[in-house]
Amino acid sequence: MKKTINIGLAGYGTVGKGVMSLLLSKNEDLSARAGAKLRIKRVCDKKFADKEKDKAGARRLSEQNKGDPGLLAEGKVYTPDIEDIFNDPEIDIFVELIGGYQPAKRFILLALERGMDVVTANKNVLAKDFNELLSAAAKNKRRIYFEATAGAGIPIIAAINEGFCANEIYGLAGILNGTTNYILSEMSSGKAGFSESLKKAQKLGFAEADPTLDITGGDSASKLAILSSLIFKSHIKPSDIYTQGIEKIQPFDIKLGGELGYTIKLFTLMEKVKPEQGKASAKEGVTFQVVPAFIKSSHPLASVSGAFNAVYIKSDAAGEQMLYGPGAGSLPAASAVVSDIVYSARHIMEKSALHMPFFELKKKPPRIADAREVESCFYLRFTAEDKPGVLARIADILADHGISVASVVQKDGFSPKAVPIVVLTHEARTGDLINAIGEIDKLKMVKEKTVYYRLLDI
Amino acid sequence: MKKTINIGLAGYGTVGKGVMSLLLSKNEDLSARAGAKLRIKRVCDKKFADKEKDKAGARRLSEQNKGDPGLLAEGKVYTPDIEDIFNDPEIDIFVELIGGYQPAKRFILLALERGMDVVTANKNVLAKDFNELLSAAAKNKRRIYFEATAGAGIPIIAAINEGFCANEIYGLAGILNGTTNYILSEMSSGKAGFSESLKKAQKLGFAEADPTLDITGGDSASKLAILSSLIFKSHIKPSDIYTQGIEKIQPFDIKLGGELGYTIKLFTLMEKVKPEQGKASAKEGVTFQVVPAFIKSSHPLASVSGAFNAVYIKSDAAGEQMLYGPGAGSLPAASAVVSDIVYSARHIMEKSALHMPFFELKKKPPRIADAREVESCFYLRFTAEDKPGVLARIADILADHGISVASVVQKDGFSPKAVPIVVLTHEARTGDLINAIGEIDKLKMVKEKTVYYRLLDI
Numbered sequence: 001m002k003k004t005i006n007i008g009l010a011g012y013g014t015v016g017k018g019v020m021s022l023l024l025s026k027n028e029d030l031s032a033r034a035g036a037k038l039r040i041k042r043v044c045d046k047k048f049a050d051k052e053k054d055k056a057g058a059r060r061l062s063e064q065n066k067g068d069p070g071l072l073a074e075g076k077v078y079t080p081d082i083e084d085i086f087n088d089p090e091i092d093i094f095v096e097l098i099g100g101y102q103p104a105k106r107f108i109l110l111a112l113e114r115g116m117d118v119v120t121a122n123k124n125v126l127a128k129d130f131n132e133l134l135s136a137a138a139k140n141k142r143r144i145y146f147e148a149t150a151g152a153g154i155p156i157i158a159a160i161n162e163g164f165c166a167n168e169i170y171g172l173a174g175i176l177n178g179t180t181n182y183i184l185s186e187m188s189s190g191k192a193g194f195s196e197s198l199k200k201a202q203k204l205g206f207a208e209a210d211p212t213l214d215i216t217g218g219d220s221a222s223k224l225a226i227l228s229s230l231i232f233k234s235h236i237k238p239s240d241i242y243t244q245g246i247e248k249i250q251p252f253d254i255k256l257g258g259e260l261g262y263t264i265k266l267f268t269l270m271e272k273v274k275p276e277q278g279k280a281s282a283k284e285g286v287t288f289q290v291v292p293a294f295i296k297s298s299h300p301l302a303s304v305s306g307a308f309n310a311v312y313i314k315s316d317a318a319g320e321q322m323l324y325g326p327g328a329g330s331l332p333a334a335s336a337v338v339s340d341i342v343y344s345a346r347h348i349m350e351k352s353a354l355h356m357p358f359f360e361l362k363k364k365p366p367r368i369a370d371a372r373e374v375e376s377c378f379y380l381r382f383t384a385e386d387k388p389g390v391l392a393r394i395a396d397i398l399a400d401h402g403i404s405v406a407s408v409v410q411k412d413g414f415s416p417k418a419v420p421i422v423v424l425t426h427e428a429r430t431g432d433l434i435n436a437i438g439e440i441d442k443l444k445m446v447k448e449k450t451v452y453y454r455l456l457d458i
Numbered sequence: 459m460k461k462t463i464n465i466g467l468a469g470y471g472t473v474g475k476g477v478m479s480l481l482l483s484k485n486e487d488l489s490a491r492a493g494a495k496l497r498i499k500r501v502c503d504k505k506f507a508d509k510e511k512d513k514a515g516a517r518r519l520s521e522q523n524k525g526d527p528g529l530l531a532e533g534k535v536y537t538p539d540i541e542d543i544f545n546d547p548e549i550d551i552f553v554e555l556i557g558g559y560q561p562a563k564r565f566i567l568l569a570l571e572r573g574m575d576v577v578t579a580n581k582n583v584l585a586k587d588f589n590e591l592l593s594a595a596a597k598n599k600r601r602i603y604f605e606a607t608a609g610a611g612i613p614i615i616a617a618i619n620e621g622f623c624a625n626e627i628y629g630l631a632g633i634l635n636g637t638t639n640y641i642l643s644e645m646s647s648g649k650a651g652f653s654e655s656l657k658k659a660q661k662l663g664f665a666e667a668d669p670t671l672d673i674t675g676g677d678s679a680s681k682l683a684i685l686s687s688l689i690f691k692s693h694i695k696p697s698d699i700y701t702q703g704i705e706k707i708q709p710f711d712i713k714l715g716g717e718l719g720y721t722i723k724l725f726t727l728m729e730k731v732k733p734e735q736g737k738a739s740a741k742e743g744v745t746f747q748v749v750p751a752f753i754k755s756s757h758p759l760a761s762v763s764g765a766f767n768a769v770y771i772k773s774d775a776a777g778e779q780m781l782y783g784p785g786a787g788s789l790p791a792a793s794a795v796v797s798d799i800v801y802s803a804r805h806i807m808e809k810s811a812l813h814m815p816f817f818e819l820k821k822k823p824p825r826i827a828d829a830r831e832v833e834s835c836f837y838l839r840f841t842a843e844d845k846p847g848v849l850a851r852i853a854d855i856l857a858d859h860g861i862s863v864a865s866v867v868q869k870d871g872f873s874p875k876a877v878p879i880v881v882l883t884h885e886a887r888t889g890d891l892i893n894a895i896g897e898i899d900k901l902k903m904v905k906e907k908t909v910y911y912r913l914l915d916i
Contacts, residue, residue: 153776155621163613
């Protein structure tokens with residue numbers, strides 16, 4: 001029986017350092033859980049081409065690990081050359097922490113071909129090529145683990161695959177991007193506007209130097225693609241997801257929503273028309289969206305603030321479930337990577353490579369419904385002249401499109417010529433709402449583009 | 459290779475029916491996940507001694523399962539005699555849903571001896587005899603699964619064992635009893651007092667006819683014992699837990715706390731003095747408590763309302779994590795039981811009985827610290843004469859015990875002779891606070907026993 005599991009780790013950045021630190025400092029306990037000694041055989045990073053950095057890093061790590069000199073073979077461990085991992089027949093698990101798309105994808109596929117299990121934190125590759133990677137793992141009778149790709153240390157992948165295996169998950173609402181959630185929390189507290197909050201997030205290390213992918217919702221979409229692919233056991237691509245960012249959110253709407261008992265968040269949403277609720281089978285389907293939306297301030301998701309993440313799930317047996325935790329960071333992400341390493345090691349020890357992992361059950365893909373098909377209550381803010389008859393005209397057009405008004409709040413204006421009118425609607429089809437707003441915005445008395453957000457009822 | 463996993467289920471009550479329903483309606487999917495056909499071979503319940511009930515139940519179930527007549531062998535399946543399970547050499551998994559202490563415990567041990575894996579939802583037996591059951595499983599090279607013992611369908615056992623395996627969990631705050639949480643939520647909404655809320659909970663089926671174990675905190679203590687035993691890999695007994703119920707909570711304090719930005723909950727708490735924070739090694743230890751306490755209303759735990767449960771965890775790598783879901787109910791509990799059946803079936807299929815499950819790593823028990831050692835901020839309500847000098851006298855005694863006051867609120871009294879004075883303190887040792895209150899309550903000007911609750915800072 002194999003007594004040592006050898007690990008080859010690629011990418012010695014923030015997460016890589018966290019993984020090394022956990023594997024070294026908790027080696028005895030983790031090895032006991034894995035049923036085999038966990039040994040770091042190779043660590044590959046381009047920066048190790050610089051010999052001095054290499055030596056300093058190795059010295060620091062071997063100091064951390066004085067009690068167990070066999071764990072890291074000093075000098076040989078650090079390499080700038082990925083082939084030192086792939087050509088080492090002793091390596092059982094390839095840990096991919098390079099990030100980005102290529103060459104990470106090529107390396108993952110190569111590792112599977114060489115008979116290694118793969119543990120990865122790479123949301124880009126998984127979201128784009130979910131089926132290809134899982135098929136490659138199955139073909140090579142290996143496994144691929146990716147708990148760290150969504151929600152960092154939150155064990156959401158395991159929960160969907162295993163804990164909720166007796167459930168149909170028919171709804172998901174996630175807060176999956178720490179940067180945007182931090183910015184919105186700052187804006188909601190009334191402390192700062194968008195650019196100031198972004199700068200603060202960057203200063204605190206929550207936001208990247210180039211935060212485009214966070215701000216525009218792209219990062220959230222990748223994570224939603226991965227979770228949805230797991231739920232439907234069929235690849236849901238980022239391009240299947242209607243994605244909207246937070247750039248245009250105005251502090252005024254956050255403030256007003258707050259007064260009405262709502263909190264704004266950037267949500268990743270999967271919504272299913274449940275068979276028993278569907279009116280005609282042609283209308284059944286699933287929508288995938290990343291959109292800013294309001295939620296009642298008393299809802300658990302509203303209290304997910306700062307750089308925290310959460311995934312709220314609606315399921316037919318376990319009911320409404322939520323998992324919550326830090327959305328990023330060296331150790332939270334490493335916590336997930338290391339639990340995957342332990343899972344992988346256990347499976348290698350149990351010689352159960354032929355057993356089908358949960359996420360390889362292929363299902364027929366769902367019909368992906370248009371975001372315009374979603375029914376929801378809405379927050380609308382019109383900016384119109386302060387004249388008699390304006391509200392009546394707006395209400396008429398809404399009524400023409402089958403949208404009924406639940407309440408109206410008129411506020412003092414920004415300028416004497418235009419006052420904000422806030423309307424909360426009853427449930428309406430998104431497409432109908434967009435059409436109504438299109439008409440309303442053409443009215444002469446309406447002075448600005450109408451702002452609208454969903455009022456999530458989950 | 460074994461292609462069918464035979465299940466013997468004992469206890470056909472609320473949860474048992476939910477388990478049967480999930481196993482029957484989702485058999486194809488669950489069997490695919492398990493890697494073997496999941497077959498219900500025997501269902502045992504005393505009530506099947508009544509032949510008519512037996513026949514009616516069997517008829518209903520075989521109708522539910524028309525497509526797959528092999529799944530349930532009608533007539534033979536239902537039995538009032540537990541020996542029909544234990545004497546059946548084909549049964550692989552014993553599902554214990556009888557509840558209570560005996561005979562459930564005897565049955566669990568017997569099943570392990572007969573070479574069956576055990577899946578149980580029995581918090582009483584697990585909390586009392588954690589080590590004995592786990593040792594019996596190990597001795598017989600079998601496994602025991604108990605995800606449903608705490609938090610129903612919330613996958614908290616798996617998260618502690620596997621998802622957070624790279625973490626030291628040094629703090630836990632749980633809301634683990636749906637009945638008390640429902641009552642406190644009702645009281646907090648100002649709709650009703652204690653007895654009225656309890657009656658409503660009973661009417662809605664959240665509370666038992668005899669709710670003593672819920673109300674006094676005993677049920678929460680059993681669940682905390684199980685989670686803590688997992689965390690420390692050493693048996694923490696219900697008797698190790700300082701337990702206080704919700705019977706004495708007055709609507710007045712809930713209302714006042716609410717105005718100050720706090721929400722009251724019945725918390726199950728595990729608190730560890732972290733080595734680096736400990737002042738002297740003699741003082742290091744862990745406290746286990748079930749106590750009503752206030753928490754900031756903006757905290758995610760404050761939004762856990764009604765019959766929902768949550769477990770909030772503080773860990774050294776993954777940080778602060780929370781899992782949230784319904785705390786009881788037929789299908790939520792069945793969701794956990796069925797995921798355990800799938801885990802068990804997979805492990806039987808993989809023939810990995812010799813592999814050490816996570817929760818058998820035995821560790822030295824922690825030093826269990828007295829609840830009086832805990833440091834916390836507090837909410838205090840004194841009821842005193844409305845005379846000059848009263849507050850000064852109280853503040854003096856608090857100061858003598860090293861307790862410093864953060865803020866004071868004086869409210870209109872219940873009676874002209876006694877006014878409530880609410881004091882929020884800075885951090886203080888619980889023991890010092892109890893001593894101070896003891897002195898204060900002896901003052902002539904103090905008219906009622908002083909009420910105090912912790913202000914949890916997590």
